[in-house]
Each structure stands twice: as C-alpha cells, then as structure tokens.
Amino acid sequence: MSSLECRKTFLEVVPSSNWMPAAKRTQSLPVGDLLQEDEADTTADRILRRVSCSFQWQPDWPEGISRGSYGHPSLCRAPCVYAFYGTCMKGPRCNFCHLEHRSPKRKLTRQERQALYQMPESLVLLTFQSHLDKHVTKLQLQQPLRLVLAVVAQRVKLLRPQRPAGFEFRMAIDQIWNLRSFSLGRLVECILQCPQVDASFKQVVKSLFDSVRKGMNKLAVSQNVQPDPYPAGDPDRTDPHVWITAGRSIPEF
Structure with missing residues (x-):
C-alpha cells in the first residue's frame, strides 16, 4: 500500500512500511486447511440430513x-x-372456526351497514330479535339459548318508550335484507359490533352466547339435537326466572 504525502508543495507517492507485492497479498491459504474445513462442513450436512429424516414437528397445544x-x-x-x-x-x-363451511361468510353491504349504524338502539334490537327468534325456532334451540333470548327481550322491554312504529320496523327489515341469510353466530357478532347498543348489554350477551357455544358440538347442531350445556341440577335447566331466585339474576341495563 502507498500513501500521498505533501513535500515542498508537491504530492509524492510514498510506499508504506508494510508494503508487499500484490502476489503475496493475494496468496491463497494452504490446501490442507481448506480440505479440513470441507470435511467439517460435510460432517455437519450428514448430521442435519440424518436428523431431518426422523424429525417430526410437535405442536405445543393438545388435540381438539x-x-x-x-x-x-x-x-x-x-x-x-x-x-x-x-x-x-x-x-x-x-378464535375462528377450523371446520368445513360450505358457504362463504355472509356480510352486509356498505349501504346496509350505514343504515344499521344510524338506527336507534331499540330498532336495532327489535330487528335482531326477530331474526334470532326465527333461527332458534328453526334449529329447535329454544332451551340452550333461552337466557340469550331473555336478556334481549328484557332490553327491548326497557327501551319500550323508544319503540318504533310498525312501518319503521318493516322498513328496517327490508333495509338490512342480508341479515336473513346470516347464521346465529353471525347475528350475534353483528349485535356486538353495533356502536349504539349498550356496552354492558353486549358484554352479557357475549358471555351467555359463548357459554352456550362451549356446550355444543358439531354433530348435535347439524342433527338439530338440543344439547343441554348446563349440568344436571343447575337451576338454569328450568326457566330464566329461576336465575333470579337462585341468586344469579339477569343484569339490569
């Protein structure tokens, strides 16, 4: 290597003290060292190949x-x-379903979402209550979902002074036409997403609905069997009003 130095107003190339010919600077390593490294790499490759043939990924969760x-x-x-x-x-x-769905997820159009979010809470709950009742009757799930239906009916009754006229209700049903094709799960999701619905009411509906979902399985629902998610002797098995007498009253909203 060389460097430029200023000597008497002139630049002069001065060789450095550790300068050596280019041939020596680029001299390769001894052949023996390279062979040893190649042998070590080959050994590591053999170990990896042997382990990968017998290795199986083990998930960190149980079956289910x-x-x-x-x-x-x-x-x-x-x-x-x-x-x-x-x-x-x-x-x-x-938190999403891993089982087979033969039809795509139903969604509201942008116009339907805007119409839904602009409705008063009483009209929203009346609309959803109508669809919930139809689904529950069709699937014969009155017993498992009786508490969900009870809290929705209680909230609608509480908002009775704000109850809309009959023509407004029919108009709301027609404005949100796609709700007719929603499953029960999707209907409850829509209720929970409505900003005008009371937050404490939505929390109670979510808790009750999740407890029912945990007690049901794919075979029972597909065959329209009424699985009882409540254990024997539980006061919930008889009537929603027993909830109150048992000290587990339905919350006031």
Missing part, C-alpha cells in the same frame, strides 16, 4: 377443535383462513 369452532355450523365464528391452508399455529386457541 378451536374456540371459534364451538357450535359449528350455526353458532360458530367466521372460518379461519390459516386453517383452510393448513398453516394456523394457534390450534384450539384460535
């Missing part, structure tokens, strides 16, 4: 369906995109 699959196909959550492609790493902790 995901949380979002409870109550499939009527009460479950939206389908999990990752599970569809076999790449969901949450397993039972996933």
